[in-house]
Amino acid sequence: MNKRHSIVSVVISLQVLTCLAGLSTALASGSSYSRFGVGDLVRFGSSRLDAMGGTGIALLGDGFINRLNPAGLAGITHTRISGGFEYSSFFSRDNHGSDRYSRGTFKGLAFAIPVDKAYGITLLLETSPYSNVNYALQQRDTIVTQDFYGTGGLSLLSFGGSVTPVNKLSLGFKLNYLFGRIQQFGRFDFVDPTFLDSDISRSDFHSGFNLTAGAIYEGTGDLLSAPSLSPLALGFVISTPAKLSVNRESILTTTESFDTTATSSGKVDIPLALGFGVSYLFDSRYYLTADVYLQNWESAKFFGSHPAEIRNSTRVGVGFESLPQRETEAFWRRVAYRAGFYYNSTYYRINNKPVDEWFVTGGVGVPIGPDARIDIGLHVGFRGTTADNLQRDTIVRLTLSLSASEAWFMKLEDE
Amino acid sequence: MRLIETNMRLAIALCLFAVTLGYIGCSEDPNPVGAGLLPGADLLKIDTVSTLAVRSYSQPAIPAASTTRLLVGKVDDIESWGVLSFLVLPDSIRYMNILSAEVILRSEYHYGDSLAPFSLTAHKVLRAWGTDSLTIDSLKAAGFYEPNPMSSLTLPSVGDTASISIPIDTTVIRSWGTISDTTFQNFGLLLQPTNSGVVKGFAMFEASDASHRPNLLMRFLRTESGKIDTVTVNIGISRYGARIGNTSWSSDSTHIYVRNGVSYRGMLEFDVSSLPPHAAIHKAVLELTLDRSQSGFNAYTVDSTLAVFVSDEGVVVSTIIGLSEPAEVGDGVRVHRFPVGQFVQRWVRATTQRRIAIAGYAEQDALDLFVFHGAAAPQALRPKLTIVYSLIQ
Numbered sequence: 001m002n003k004r005h006s007i008v009s010v011v012i013s014l015q016v017l018t019c020l021a022g023l024s025t026a027l028a029s030g031s032s033y034s035r036f037g038v039g040d041l042v043r044f045g046s047s048r049l050d051a052m053g054g055t056g057i058a059l060l061g062d063g064f065i066n067r068l069n070p071a072g073l074a075g076i077t078h079t080r081i082s083g084g085f086e087y088s089s090f091f092s093r094d095n096h097g098s099d100r101y102s103r104g105t106f107k108g109l110a111f112a113i114p115v116d117k118a119y120g121i122t123l124l125l126e127t128s129p130y131s132n133v134n135y136a137l138q139q140r141d142t143i144v145t146q147d148f149y150g151t152g153g154l155s156l157l158s159f160g161g162s163v164t165p166v167n168k169l170s171l172g173f174k175l176n177y178l179f180g181r182i183q184q185f186g187r188f189d190f191v192d193p194t195f196l197d198s199d200i201s202r203s204d205f206h207s208g209f210n211l212t213a214g215a216i217y218e219g220t221g222d223l224l225s226a227p228s229l230s231p232l233a234l235g236f237v238i239s240t241p242a243k244l245s246v247n248r249e250s251i252l253t254t255t256e257s258f259d260t261t262a263t264s265s266g267k268v269d270i271p272l273a274l275g276f277g278v279s280y281l282f283d284s285r286y287y288l289t290a291d292v293y294l295q296n297w298e299s300a301k302f303f304g305s306h307p308a309e310i311r312n313s314t315r316v317g318v319g320f321e322s323l324p325q326r327e328t329e330a331f332w333r334r335v336a337y338r339a340g341f342y343y344n345s346t347y348y349r350i351n352n353k354p355v356d357e358w359f360v361t362g363g364v365g366v367p368i369g370p371d372a373r374i375d376i377g378l379h380v381g382f383r384g385t386t387a388d389n390l391q392r393d394t395i396v397r398l399t400l401s402l403s404a405s406e407a408w409f410m411k412l413e414d415e
Numbered sequence: 416m417r418l419i420e421t422n423m424r425l426a427i428a429l430c431l432f433a434v435t436l437g438y439i440g441c442s443e444d445p446n447p448v449g450a451g452l453l454p455g456a457d458l459l460k461i462d463t464v465s466t467l468a469v470r471s472y473s474q475p476a477i478p479a480a481s482t483t484r485l486l487v488g489k490v491d492d493i494e495s496w497g498v499l500s501f502l503v504l505p506d507s508i509r510y511m512n513i514l515s516a517e518v519i520l521r522s523e524y525h526y527g528d529s530l531a532p533f534s535l536t537a538h539k540v541l542r543a544w545g546t547d548s549l550t551i552d553s554l555k556a557a558g559f560y561e562p563n564p565m566s567s568l569t570l571p572s573v574g575d576t577a578s579i580s581i582p583i584d585t586t587v588i589r590s591w592g593t594i595s596d597t598t599f600q601n602f603g604l605l606l607q608p609t610n611s612g613v614v615k616g617f618a619m620f621e622a623s624d625a626s627h628r629p630n631l632l633m634r635f636l637r638t639e640s641g642k643i644d645t646v647t648v649n650i651g652i653s654r655y656g657a658r659i660g661n662t663s664w665s666s667d668s669t670h671i672y673v674r675n676g677v678s679y680r681g682m683l684e685f686d687v688s689s690l691p692p693h694a695a696i697h698k699a700v701l702e703l704t705l706d707r708s709q710s711g712f713n714a715y716t717v718d719s720t721l722a723v724f725v726s727d728e729g730v731v732v733s734t735i736i737g738l739s740e741p742a743e744v745g746d747g748v749r750v751h752r753f754p755v756g757q758f759v760q761r762w763v764r765a766t767t768q769r770r771i772a773i774a775g776y777a778e779q780d781a782l783d784l785f786v787f788h789g790a791a792a793p794q795a796l797r798p799k800l801t802i803v804y805s806l807i808q
Contacts, residue, residue, distance in 0.1 A: 032449030261693035389451035
């Protein structure tokens with residue numbers, strides 16, 4: 001199997017995954033917390049990074065596309081494509097009961113093309129989910145049954161690149177187009193048959209731009225004249241605020257009418273986000289990573305006012321990876337093993353109570369070709385609490401990424 | 416290489432496994448778990464507003480085309496004329512020696528004195544007519560019918576299950592032609608009441624019991640045998656036109672008059688500007704208080720009335736209706752309650768006029784009179800509209 005065969009197979013597999021994941025999402029349900037803000041925020045660097053506690057801001061290297069920090073692209077030596085799929089299972093519980101639901105979602109597609117390895121110049125085209133709204137709630141009393149549904153979310157379409165202007169310092173940027181439709185439905189079904197039932201649907205289409213810039217510095221050891229710090233890399237990433245334009249349409253449906261009750265436009269703020277990361281490579285085989293990621297949601301306004309259910313978010317994670325051995329024929333030695341942990345103080349503040357989550361992660365990277373790999377990541381964790389009329393989610397996420405590379409636009413001697 | 420191919424298969428298998436997982440356990444049914452998270456603004460807040468009619472009046476109307484009864488007679492200031500035509504006369508009657516003919520009608524309704532004498536005259540109709548718009552004025556118009564009756568009938572009284580027989584001039588039947596004629600001349604016969612104490616209702620061609628339908632019975636002589644035989648026809652069309660004498664109903668704002676058969680309908684207008692824009696209407700009930708002392712019922716009365724939606728153009732939309740539920744509300748006060756939620760939904764969406772017509776149930780089959788208190792009545796008796804709504808955005 002040659003490289004071309006490998007990347008074509010990966011592309012076909014990704015297309016199949018994309019189509020089927022899309023269908024699956026249409027049927028699925030998720031956490032009720034996604035009712036708020038712009039939904040559950042998705043932070044996906046790759047299945048590799050996902051398995052390492054979602055950390056990797058300071059990871060620079062070949063063999064994967066770092067979607068957390070565009071500076072991480074500078075280490076890519078071959079044109080690379082990767083895409084992912086996620087299966088999520090939620091077990092939600094509150095003071096009144098529990099329920100289980102699951103869904104499958106497409107985790108985006110990234111395409112990185114190295115232009116000049118010496119200067120770390122790599123171009124990136126990427127599409128990723130940014131947030132996810134998926135809930136189905138019911139409030140029932142003796143008068144009316146009220147069903148609430150939410151679907152949709154925001155996506156990112158990014159174009160960017162990286163450069164290494166000076167030795168051991170890589171810079172990167174991405175121009176992000178954020179877009180997506182969030183739809184919320186209410187269905188009001190009265191017990192008394194003489195009452196007329198109604199449906200309301202609200203559809204918000206968001207669109208806007210922001211910029212992500214990042215840096216990775218690997219020269220700490222040289223700078224401090226400390227050889228033991230040579231394997232240390234420091235990473236930094238910043239995403240500028242975005243003011244998304246939102247076109248809103250509300251439609252009230254009754255037995256007699258189909259009434260567009262509101263068409264309006266407004267702004268939704270996506271606030272400044274900052275991330276810091278470190279990575280350390282032991283024995284040229286074992287990576288240790290740690291990230292902190294902050295987002296200033298307290299400053300965000302939705303249609304001119306700050307929602308009470310939104311607060312600043314902070315995510316802290318650590319990760320570990322045992323790199324595969326390339327020289328061996330033993331299959332399990334060619335597999336990368338990963339583990340991690342993260343704590344996320346989410347941007348939700350419901351009923352005036354913060355909603356936090358923590359996860360343990362793990363995964364493997366299995367070679368499936370000369371330079372193709374399937375990465376599997378697993379997250380298991382909890383979100384929220386049943387106190388204060390809230391909901392506790394036990395969440396299992398299984399991510400699957402396919403990644404392959406091929407030499408494009410490179411000089412023959414490079415290849 | 417074999418290892419790589421094996422791993423490629425593994426990758427595809429994992430893809431399929433992941434997709435399968437995606438479908439397992441998918442749930443889209445809403446459930447109460449997490450409902451405590453919902454902000455209060457998401458939940459339905461039901462409100463109620465009541466409003467009284469700002470205007471009421473009564474106006475004559477043309478009853479619907481379909482009728483199962485032919486009302487003929489006079490009582491008090493009500494007068495009703497009937498017209499009917501037997502269709503599909505067989506070609507065989509061209510060659511028959513028709514000895515006599517009669518129309519047999521079965522009584523099934525009366526309004527007025529059931530024991531009062533009943534009489535009428537039958538006339539040949541001279542003009543074509545339809546069942547949808549004919550009024551008593553059309554029937555009475557000069558040239559519509561032959562002024563000289565072909566027959567007359569006088570009976571001391573007619574029971575409500577009795578049949579009457581009206582002799583028909585055989586030359587008139589000849590003039591009607593038969594089914595194969597290319598020129599239609601069969602305009603039927605007109606029944607003009609000549610009594611004064613009762614209006615009788617006769618079952619017509621739409622009657623569910625075929626034996627109750629009108630029959631044109633013709634007796635003829637079979638030339639070959641010399642015996643008398645009969646031919647009957649019971650397919651046709653009918654229409655009646657009724658009127659009431661001069662009334663002040665149209666100018667009376669203290670009452671609305673709903674007179675079946677004649678027919679008169681009540682009209683109500685409301686101001687719903689107090690409803691918030693884009694309100695979701697979940698229920699609306701119109702309450703009309705009956706004035707028993709002025710109403711006129713009998714044993715045949717169907718104690719129901721209809722609220723009918725009226726478009727901006729003034730068209731009574733007979734497909735958007737609310738059937739009343741009469742209820743005693745104490746002290747002998749009877750109220751008709753109509754579900755008019757669909758009306759109000761339309762009012763707040765697409766109409767500028769907020770009018771409701773009140774008609775009798777099956778108004779074309781009877782002569783009952785429902786008198787309700789109108790917009791100028793004492794406040795407690797006025798037409799009242801109660802609207803249950805919410806603002807769901």
